[in-house]
Amino acid sequence: MNGALKSLASSVGGAVLAIAETIGGAVTLLFRILRALFPPRYDAEGVWRSFYNVGVKSYPIVVMTALFVGAIMVIQTAFYVKKTGATGIIGYGVGFSVFAEIGPILIGLMFSGRVGANNTAELGTMVVTEQVDALRALAIDPLPYLVVPRFLAMLGMLTLLMVLGDLFAIVGAALTAQLLVGFHWRVLVADLLQSRLLDEFTMGLVKAACFGISISCISCYFGLAVRGGATGVGRAVNNSVVSNATAIFVIDFVVGYLYSL
Amino acid sequence: MSGDAVIVCKGVGKRYGRKWIVRDIDLEVRAGELLGLIGPGGHGKSVLLRLLAGLATPDEGEVRVRGKNLADIDPFELAELRREYGYLFQNYALFDFMSVADNVAFPLRQAGGVEEPEIARRVKERLEQLGLGEALDRFPSELSGGMKKRVGMARATIGEPAIVLYDDPSAGLDPVTSSKIFRLVRTMHHSQDDVASVVVSHDIDRMKVICDRYVMIFEGKVLFDGPEEAIEGADPMVGKFFFGSLGQSSGAS
Ligand SMILES: Nc1ncnc2c1ncn2[C@@H]1O[C@H](COP(=O)(O)OP(=O)(O)OP(=O)(O)O)[C@@H](O)[C@H]1O
Ligand SMILES: [Mg+2]
Numbered sequence: 228m229n230g231a232l233k234s235l236a237s238s239v240g241g242a243v244l245a246i247a248e249t250i251g252g253a254v255t256l257l258f259r260i261l262r263a264l265f266p267p268r269y270d271a272e273g274v275w276r277s278f279y280n281v282g283v284k285s286y287p288i289v290v291m292t293a294l295f296v297g298a299i300m301v302i303q304t305a306f307y308v309k310k311t312g313a314t315g316i317i318g319y320g321v322g323f324s325v326f327a328e329i330g331p332i333l334i335g336l337m338f339s340g341r342v343g344a345n346n347t348a349e350l351g352t353m354v355v356t357e358q359v360d361a362l363r364a365l366a367i368d369p370l371p372y373l374v375v376p377r378f379l380a381m382l383g384m385l386t387l388l389m390v391l392g393d394l395f396a397i398v399g400a401a402l403t404a405q406l407l408v409g410f411h412w413r414v415l416v417a418d419l420l421q422s423r424l425l426d427e428f429t430m431g432l433v434k435a436a437c438f439g440i441s442i443s444c445i446s447c448y449f450g451l452a453v454r455g456g457a458t459g460v461g462r463a464v465n466n467s468v469v470s471n472a473t474a475i476f477v478i479d480f481v482v483g484y485l486y487s488l
Numbered sequence: 489m490s491g492d493a494v495i496v497c498k499g500v501g502k503r504y505g506r507k508w509i510v511r512d513i514d515l516e517v518r519a520g521e522l523l524g525l526i527g528p529g530g531h532g533k534s535v536l537l538r539l540l541a542g543l544a545t546p547d548e549g550e551v552r553v554r555g556k557n558l559a560d561i562d563p564f565e566l567a568e569l570r571r572e573y574g575y576l577f578q579n580y581a582l583f584d585f586m587s588v589a590d591n592v593a594f595p596l597r598q599a600g601g602v603e604e605p606e607i608a609r610r611v612k613e614r615l616e617q618l619g620l621g622e623a624l625d626r627f628p629s630e631l632s633g634g635m636k637k638r639v640g641m642a643r644a645t646i647g648e649p650a651i652v653l654y655d656d657p658s659a660g661l662d663p664v665t666s667s668k669i670f671r672l673v674r675t676m677h678h679s680q681d682d683v684a685s686v687v688v689s690h691d692i693d694r695m696k697v698i699c700d701r702y703v704m705i706f707e708g709k710v711l712f713d714g715p716e717e718a719i720e721g722a723d724p725m726v727g728k729f730f731f732g733s734l735g736q737s738s739g740a741s
Contacts, residue, residue, distance in 0.1 A: 357581035360543050365595050366570035368563065 249470050252452065253444040259370055260378050260444070269371040269379075277380035281342050286388060288337045293392035296333055297399030298407075300324050301415070305408040317410065318418025325396040327427035327434075332479055334392045335438040338385055339471035343446040346377055347467035350450025351460035359451070374447045382439035389435035393428065426486070434482050441474040491519040494554060494651055494684040495540050501548030502535055509535045510708040511548070517651075519682035522674070524699035526692065526729065532708040533688045534578050537653050540686065541575055542566065553651075571599060574649035574676075578656050578688075580636040582628040588615070588639050589624040595647040614642045617672065619665065633660040641669060645676045652676060654687045658694065670694045692730060704729065 263269055304320035307313075324330075350373065353359050359369050397419065401412035449467040453459045495517040502510050510532040517523055517540065525533050538544040539551055542558040550557045553569050561569075574595075582591050592611045596602050602610075615621055618638040628636060641657055654673060658666035670691075677685045677698070689695055695702075696716065704712040704726050712719065712726040719727050 352584075356584070357577050357579060358583055360538075361575070361577060361581040361583070363543060364541055364570060364573055364575040365598055366567040366573075367598060368567070 249445070249448070249466075252448045253441070253470075256374070256448050257440065257444045260375055263371045263375050269375040273372065273376040274379050277376040278384060281377075281380040281384045282388075284345065285338050285341050285384065286391070288341055289334050289388045289392050290395050292333050292337045293330065293395035294399035294402075296325055296330050296392075297321065297396035297401075298403040300329065300396075301400045301403040301408060301410075305404070305410065314414075315418065317404075318415055318420070319422040319424070321400050321415070322419045322422050322424040323427050325400070326393055326424055326431045328479075328483070330392055330396055331389060331431045331434040331438070332475060334389060335385070335435065335442070335475045335479075336472060338381075338388070338438070339442045339446075339475065340468060342381060342384075343442040343471045344464050344468050346381075346443070346446040347450040347464045348460055350447060351453035351463045354451060354453045355456050355460060369451070374443075374451075377447060378440070378443040381443040382436060385439035385442070386432055386435045389432055393431065430482065430486050434479060437478045437482060438475055441478060442471050445470050445474060491521075491682055493517065494519050496552045497539070497549065498552070499549030500536075500539055500546045500551060502539060502544060503547050508708060510539070510705070513539075513549070513710055515703060515710060515713070517684050517686055519684050522677050522685045522687065522698055522700050524695045524702045525686055525688040525705065526690070526695070526702055527705035527711075528729070529690075532705050534655055536705060537655050537686065537688055541573055541653055542570065543575075572650045574644040574647060574652040576637075576640050576644040576652075576654040576657055578659070580628070580633075580640045582636055582639055582643070584628050587625050587627055588620065588631070591628065591639055592642045592646055595643060599647055610646060611642075614646055615639075618642055618668065634662070634665065637661060638665070638669070641672065645672065648676070648679055650680070650683055652683065652685045654685070654689075656688055656690070658689060658691045666691060666694060670698055674698045702730070 300321045301317075304317050304324075307320070308317050350359075353373070359373070362369050362372060397416065400419075401416055404410040404415045405412040446467045449463040449470070453463045493516040495515075497513050497515040500510065500513040500515075501508055513536060515536075525536065527533050535544065539546055542551065542553070545559060550559060552558070556565065556569065558566065558569075582588075583594065586594065589608075589611050592615060593607050596607045596610065612621070612624065615624060618641060620635060620638055620642070623631065623635060623639070628639065631639065637657065637660060641654075644652060644654065652673075657669045657673060661669060673685065673687060674697075677683050687695060687699065699716075701715050702712065702719075703710055706725065712722045714722070716730075719730055
């Protein structure tokens with residue numbers, strides 16, 4: 228009994244320590260990135276390359292996720308609309324959840340699974356194959372060279388992709404409304420546009436920007452902290468994905484709460 | 489032959505976990521000198537080389553390069569010093585997102601001051617010299633181990649560094665290419681005055697041709713430090729390692 232309690236306490240303690248270490252590491256990295264941004268000292272060509280890589284890697288899944296998010300929300304909302312007869316709510320219902328909640332969360336999660344995990348693996352591999360040391364040996368600071376471009380690319384790209392995602396979510400919603408629910412797509416889109424969802428739209432973008440920051444910092448942190456060969460890389464990718472998902476939920480909650488004030 | 493001390497280690501120790509990998513290392517690398525670092529596998533040569541380049545920080549003692557303690561100087565001074573270095577990694581450490589030509593050109597591009605056509609010319613020349621003229625546009629993942637080593641060699645030497653550290657330059661290479669590599673080490677060493685070179689290798693026969701002085705690392709300590717002539721009077725281990733078959737590969741003895 229006592230032993231079980233002790234081991235429970237030590238594993239809880241260990242988990243708390245691990246969380247604190249991750250937050251500490253990622254936040255420290257964020258400050259170092261910000262310091263490298265003002266005044267700018269980073270590899271401009273690398274920034275473009277990162278934007279391109281991140282964009283190419285992630286836009287297909289963002290588009291696909293968005294189409295489904297729109298479709299699902301129409302089906303869900305239509306259920307209540309049919310039940311209550313409140314047809315005026317369908318545009319708002321779809322728009323609100325797509326722009327402000329489900330859209331950002333799902334797109335953020337997909338982005339983190341695709342780009343964040345990939346980034347941790349890439350940097351981790353560079354660490355274990357001594358490529359990062361090779362940069363340092365050539366007097367190149369890995370932070371402005373490797374991390375800052377990824378940070379800017381993830382921040383910028385995820386925000387842009389959220390706009391794209393919102394558009395495709397509307398497309399998905401309109402198609403589903405027309406084809407499956409028996410609701411004219413024009414009515415849905417007109418209703419949606421009239422619902423004055425600007426706040427929800429900007430909230431989604433703010434969330435996306437925050438996700439971009441957290442995904443880049445967390446994934447770079449885990450990538451650069453890799454120890455111990457290929458298994459170390461695997462472990463880091465795993466930790467990175469889990470931490471990113473957690474961070475996404477926390478940020479979503481905090482931003483949502485702040486908007487509700 | 490040899491001049492001022494370029495790198496000085498005083499009581500340097502490095503540990504991973506509780507285990508000291510190297511300890512109490514006192515060592516000088518002098519300008520104009522080609523130093524051979526020898527010793528059995530796993531006894532700390534690569535770790536020491538990383539300490540000499542400031543890629544690892546000592547847990548004990550200090551490493552001074554041109555009089556400056558690497559642990560004390562600010563990042564800009566450190567970057568300034570590192571620009572003088574060329575480093576060949578034991579496991580190549582090629583940038584896998586760049587072609588061979590870009591890997592080799594990288595130090596020149598980063599240092600700046602050389603025009604792109606001139607970079608291309610020098611890169612091609614160096615790679616041809618190492619028998620890699622055909623590999624310019626290939627990627628590191630498409631090369632054999634020995635080819636990667638040679639690309640690493642080209643990258644380490646392209647900027648004509650004043651301090652060059654080679655970690656096992658001939659590992660995995662055939663005898664002809666090995667001789668070529670050692671010849672390049674010597675050519676690089678004499679390409680300017682006062683180059684300081686350190687070669688880690690198990691290829692003692694080829695080292696004998698080019699090295700001025702030897703340091704033997706045994707169980708993380710300096711067991712011998714001196715020219716070939718001084719080996720007779722030293723610990724018998726050194727003579728056995730140096731003249732015996734121990735140097736070639738531990739499996740053969
Ligand atoms: N990052 C590390 N973490 C833990 N131990 C390490 C690390 N790097 C090296 N070691 C240990 O340090 C010891 C010395 O390793 P080192 O690579 O310096 O050997 P070496 O003399 O270069 O051998 P070889 O001739 O085979 O290249 C080894 O026992 C190795 O296990
Ligand atoms: Mg070694």
